[in-house]
Amino acid sequence: MDALTIIGIAFVALTGGIGLGLGLRLLRIGGRARRDVKRSAQAGANASTMRDELARRRLSQPHGSRRTTSIHGLTRNGLLRHADGSYTKAYRVKMENTLYADDASVDRNYNELARLLASIRQRGVVLQFRHAVHPDPGRAIKRHLEAQSQPKDAYMPARMLHTMDVAGLEAEARCSNYQEAQLTLWIRVPARHANDSSRARLGALAAFLPALAKEIRRQGALRFASAVATSWTRTNREQLTVRALRDERECMARASQIFAHVEHSSPLRLQPLAREELWQAVYLGHRMNEHAAPRLPQVEGADIRQPLCAEDIKGDGEYLLHGRTPVGIVSLFHPPTPIVTADMMRLLTANPNLVFDHTTITEFITLDQEQAKRELKSQVKSLSRAQSATSRRSPDPDADDPEAGVARSDIKNLRTDVSGGRAALIEARCYTVVYGQPARNKEELRASIASLDSYCRHVTAAFGKLSGADAGREQPEALRALYHQSLPGELDTRRTDENSKRRPHRSHV
């Protein structure tokens, strides 16, 4: 090794040592400086800046998936136009003035309503009755005072007695002891036109790929996952049916025939909601924080999804927070057995314990009768196979499953009725959406949730009074799946069908 090499190695070692020493020293200084900066008052400002920046980014890219709706628009003649091309019409149902009407007239209404349901031959028509209850702060008293004759015309002692009576009622109303209720009927009729785009899987895929390309161009290739999610939502979850004006009119005319049939055959007094009334009902049902609906666009074909979905729905617990209002659902899992009567639901609709915001929803879905008969037949076969297997294991006739025996006998009677045209099969479902008080901070939310729990217990107890019925509060996962379709106008054939299968409410009328 020559001297030059030794000098070179020494120089490199020296330079490396100095560099390493400097680096370590700088790292120490840097660490200390970072700690000092964190401790300083400036750090608070920096953290605040970062939070602000995060919040600013959240404005354009908020957490969670976008809220969706099946409603696409409102037609000029006051029908809801859904994204899949179907239509919904809403009616205000005039309720009887008294609970003490003759039993025979109540039964007659019940039977006529059953005949109406059986007479709708189109498959997938949903009839939803919504009984909305709110505490009455005295509106009924106000209406009464406005309607009464001029007090000066009345006999003085009678006026005094009446005033004292009204004052007593007013005190009760202030304590939220009275409820006011409104019954509405919503009918959704599916409508397909020969020119409508296919809803087959291949068609959905064909629509997805161009949408994905468009999203990638818009968001950039780096945000590929987000582009896939957005385009999938747009093309599959919200597959829009767009029609030419002529096709739209044809579909609307067909759907209107069903609406007219219901109006003419119904034993109930139905008053269709005007376009503005319908918009108000749908808007305020979707936007719990709002108190008034904005002006409805007059353009035929205008998309109203943006204003309907402009509020968050979140929560993964026993309740969902819709805007500022916590909500829960109590469902009737098993209907009353072995018999039902026309006045059974009065336990819910005329219950003085239920003086809080809640909506009891009963849905009926028409079925393809031939397919329903085939399903009954296959159920008989399955039961027979189970029965013969039990008999093979034990020749003792007492060993037969009594449930299976009753089911077979029921199906036999029902098939006879259906074949004779005396009965038809429908699907039905009943549940109550319970609302807490709107909450603006954590304290209020805690109090509201406590009251919501109490309300749900009251509703469950009311359902429990129906003999043989089984009701309960929906679990968090089920609540998230079911709540959306309980909103006004969101009655969905596909989703309703899917969820009603979970409850064997398929009954006969």
Place this chain on the structure above:
Amino acid sequence: MQEYPMRERIYLPVVRFGVPHTDWKYVFLITMAGFVLPFLFGFTIFGIPAPMFTGIGTLGLSVAFFNLIRMGRRPYWFQHKLRACLSSHVKRRALPQDNLNQSWLRPKKR
């Protein structure tokens, strides 16, 4: 009031080994897959053909699975659970950038 019969039992599922008759087709498919797939790929365990174990194993597992999602649970518990796992618990409000402004009437061709 007149009394009407409620024939609620007509759609009660027929249960065997804890599995409703409507779910047996899935058990059958899973068992078939458990038997056929290792057979096609020629898997062996210590020189013994794997389908001998995997067929029985998948049958037992699928029966256990369908029992697990049914016993003591509300109907459709599994479907709702799965849906809740796959979707966000926050349904955020729609924003202008979501472009929800598509008309449901096709414009006339000129």
